[in-house]
Amino acid sequence: MKTSTKSHFWIKVFSFFTVIRGYNIAVLILAQYLTSSYILAPDKDLLDIIFDPQLFLLVLATACSCAAGYIINNFYDAEKDKINRPKKYLMEHLISQQSQLVLYFLINGITLIAAGFVSFNAILFFTIYIFSIWIYSTSLKRLFWISNLFATLLVIVPFFAVTLYFKNFEIIIFHHATFLFLVILTRDMIKDLENYKGDWVKQYRTFPVVFGYRLSKILISLSVVLTFLPIYWLINSSLGLMSYYFYFTIPLLLILLILLWQGSSQKRYLWLHNLLKAHILFGVLGIYFIYK
Structure with a gap:
């Protein structure tokens, strides 16, 4: 008992x-x-x-x-x-x-x-x-x-x-904030694709429900492209070893875009969502390597 x-x-x-x-x-x-x-x-x-x-x-x-x-x-x-x-x-x-x-x-x-x-x-x-x-x-x-x-x-x-x-x-703070904002925004929009079924049934007016998958993917792609701006600013700042994190982010986001357009399953969207979630965690840990 x-x-x-x-x-x-x-x-x-x-x-x-x-x-x-x-x-x-x-x-x-x-x-x-x-x-x-x-x-x-x-x-x-x-x-x-x-x-x-x-x-x-x-x-x-x-x-x-x-x-x-x-x-x-x-x-x-x-x-x-x-x-x-x-x-x-x-x-x-x-x-x-x-x-x-x-x-x-x-x-x-x-x-x-x-x-x-x-x-x-x-x-x-x-x-x-x-x-x-x-x-x-x-x-x-x-x-x-x-x-x-x-x-x-x-x-x-x-x-x-x-x-x-x-x-x-300092301006570098806002560069970090802009990068984080765009990555989280991308993750959140992918999550809407993942949750499409429940959102449609319960009449949540999310972007995929209102405009469909194709336009949603275009919007996500735009968010990813905009993310390259703060990446450029941050790479050209003095961030020590953390600069490698932002260099690595570029191919990762390109791979994400390819996978986003190649598939439309809930499992695919869940995987992409978790990929960005893990990347954010590595970014947090990477803060330790600034100025090193």
Whole structure:
């Protein structure tokens, strides 16, 4: 009986980490600390940054607000996910929707408490951010002309919290942000192709549902081509060994375009989506090699 209870507990824990996208949150935390240490404040000692209580609270607030965002997004996407990802849906809904709502408000409460220890401006920043995620989850994600752009902005915005904290507004920061924005936008549009069936059934007005696969692929191709601009800027900056990451990105994006136009299966789109996801992770790890 005890073994059964323990198994049930760990399954619930795994379900919770699936709902809040634990992998994404871990990458976000790592990215914020690496960005702080090697891009925003390279002159500061690494230990000073790691043990900076104000920065810790900002990162905590960011992680919690994003986790809560995944919960509310998951809550409103339940019926669509039942069609697109039935196995994932079953795992995530081992935690009832009522419990998910309770966790949503609890985690957002932790966000605002952590922000409150930093400053009033931090409270204001995260209040607007939380509200923006809620607006996106309830209505904006159904509008093809804004959903992808808004979703991508919601991923990028947390990095502005630490940027404002260190007051570093060098042009190289915006080159990195532009690159990340376009890669995430491309990934998000590929995800819409992957989720076409559920979006069509549940009447989500995503770009593929409204305009079809061909025009969606043209738009994705345009996003990829635009990504070469920040890559060019970054390659011509002093980024040490991380420059090789951007050199490698060029053939990777070209291969992605070829594979995108060659196939139209859900598995193909899932593979391309995960390819970009892995590439973003390598980019985060690559921050360590700036100036080396």
